[in-house]
Amino acid sequence: MTGPRVKRELEPPPKHPAVAVPEVPLADPVAEARRLIDAATARSLTIRALGGVAVYMQAPEGRPLLPRPLKDIDLVTTPKQGAATVRLLLEMHYVGEEMFNALRGSRRQLYYDPINGRQLDVFVGEFDMCHSLPIATRLDHHPYTVPLAELLLTKLQIVELNERDEQDIYSLCYHHELGEGTTTGIDAGFIAQLCAADWGLWRTCKSTIERSVSDVDRYDLQTSAREQIVRRLTRLWERIEQEPKSGRWKRRGVLGERKRWYQEPEEV
Numbered sequence: 001m002t003g004p005r006v007k008r009e010l011e012p013p014p015k016h017p018a019v020a021v022p023e024v025p026l027a028d029p030v031a032e033a034r035r036l037i038d039a040a041t042a043r044s045l046t047i048r049a050l051g052g053v054a055v056y057m058q059a060p061e062g063r064p065l066l067p068r069p070l071k072d073i074d075l076v077t078t079p080k081q082g083a084a085t086v087r088l089l090l091e092m093h094y095v096g097e098e099m100f101n102a103l104r105g106s107r108r109q110l111y112y113d114p115i116n117g118r119q120l121d122v123f124v125g126e127f128d129m130c131h132s133l134p135i136a137t138r139l140d141h142h143p144y145t146v147p148l149a150e151l152l153l154t155k156l157q158i159v160e161l162n163e164r165d166e167q168d169i170y171s172l173c174y175h176h177e178l179g180e181g182t183t184t185g186i187d188a189g190f191i192a193q194l195c196a197a198d199w200g201l202w203r204t205c206k207s208t209i210e211r212s213v214s215d216v217d218r219y220d221l222q223t224s225a226r227e228q229i230v231r232r233l234t235r236l237w238e239r240i241e242q243e244p245k246s247g248r249w250k251r252r253g254v255l256g257e258r259k260r261w262y263q264e265p266e267e268v
Contacts, residue, residue, distance in 0.1 A: 024093055025113045029070040030056050032116075036075065037144050039092060045084050046139050047077045050127070050154055054145035055168045064171035065225060068164055072119045076146060078136045079125040082106060094120060129265040131157040131201045133194070141183045148176050149187040153194065156205045159262050161212075167219075169212050173232040174225055178239070188236050192243035199252035200261035202240065209237050 026032040033049045034057075040047045049057060051074035056062050077085045082105065089111050090096065097110035109122040127135040133153055141147040155161075155169045172186070179185040195202040213233050216226050245253075252261075 025115045025118075027116055029053050029073050029118065030062065032113075033057070033073050033075070034144060036073075036089070036092060040077075040085070040088055041143075043084070043088060045077070045081050045088060047075050047081075047085060047088075047122070048139050048142070049145045050074045050076055050123070050135070050151055052164070052168060054151050055171055057145050058142075058148060058151070059171060059175055064168075065174040065221070066167035066171050066219065068167050072121065074121045074123070076123045076127065076135050076139070078139065079106070082109070082122075082124045085109070085122055085124075089120070089122070127154055129154070129157060130159045130204060130262040131198070133157060133201075147183070147187065147190075148172065148185060149190045152186055153191055153205075156191075156208045157201060158208060159204055161208055166212055166215060169208075169233075170216065170219065170221075170229050173229045173236075178232055178235055186232075186236070188239040189243075191236065192240045195240045196243040196245045196249060199245075199249045202245075202249065203257070203261050205240065206237070209233050 026035055030053055033053045037047055037049065048054075051072070052068065052070045053073055055064050056067075056070065059065070075085075086096065086101070086105070086109065089109075093113075093115065094111040095114055097112065100108075100110045105124070107124050107126065107128060109124065111120040111122070112118070113120060123135060125134075125136050127133040127150075133150065135146055135150050135154070138147050138150070145151060152169065152172050155165045155172070158165050177185040178188040180189040181187060191205075195205055213230050216229055219226075221229075
């Protein structure tokens with residue numbers, strides 16, 4: 001899927017500090033993701049974190065509102081750097097899933113960390129789960145993670161939302177303000193434009209936002225935290241609804257839910 005191109009004045013991308021990269025995979029998933037990204041940067045490669053690791057990286061002092069166990073590491077790179085990423089990860093003591101990578105490596109790669117018993121996923125160009133998201137087009141916004149809008153979208157696009165992903169939605173919406181064209185907050189305009197071009201993505205985001213608003217009272221949060229989360233999710237949905245919908249969106253909307261609007265994520 002090719003997302004809409006958004007031309008905005010952006011702040012200069014932050015730079016990585018000069019760091020020494022440890023030689024073997026680290027036990028802490030967040031520290032390990034930083035090790036890999038620092039090693040890639042030293043080789044002029046661009047990889048960024050997503051998933052729960054990225055939620056931790058983006059939280060103040062690395063402490064999200066709703067912390068949860070982190071089992072795996074998810075990364076993203078650009079299509080042009082997919083082959084170089086393979087070489088990097090093998091050098092960094094990861095073992096590739098040979099059959100999967102041979103068949104699907106141009107879009108997604110799987111690796112195993114034999115030291116810590118952990119899986120590592122690399123999405124190449126697109127994040128392809130319940131919906132396809134153009135996740136590698138703005139990797140210069142943050143030195144370690146995908147932009148907050150893309151990170152939140154990877155959670156909003158989930159059809160069968162689980163508690164872990166719902167917690168990530170709450171943490172992101174609690175810690176980060178909504179904005180337009182922002183590199184430091186959640187770019188609501190970017191999310192709205194993607195939803196306005198894809199009825200299926202719009203429909204899933206609608207369901208996920210509604211469920212997240214409904215479920216917030218199930219968590220042991222302060223009243224102020226719950227109110228902030230609900231306020232930002234409500235504002236995000238209002239911004240999505242304000243965005244003019246494309247002709248493609250309108251044509252697909254005629255069919256509605258009579259035709260399945262999402263794809264089943266591949267089990268790996």
